[in-house]
Amino acid sequence: MTRNMKLTAGGLLLLLGLVFAVQNSAVVEVRIVAWSIQMSQALVIFVTGAAGLIAGFFLGTAYRITRQT
DSSP states (O other): HHHHHHHHHHHHHHHHHHHHHHHTEEEEEEEEEEEEEEHHHHHHHHHHHHHHHHHHHHHHHHHHHHHHH
């Protein structure tokens, strides 16, 4: 796949994710162990997506580093 096609596909996925998040903007309560917070569902979707991307990047990088040694 060419770089332009990858950028286009990534942009479309990002746009779809943003549309999904905006349509789910109701306030929800998030509970983690004994901690509780109320925030927009769109923000929850964005934060969990960003956390997944970051975790995937670091895990992928760690995997590549361990395969090289």
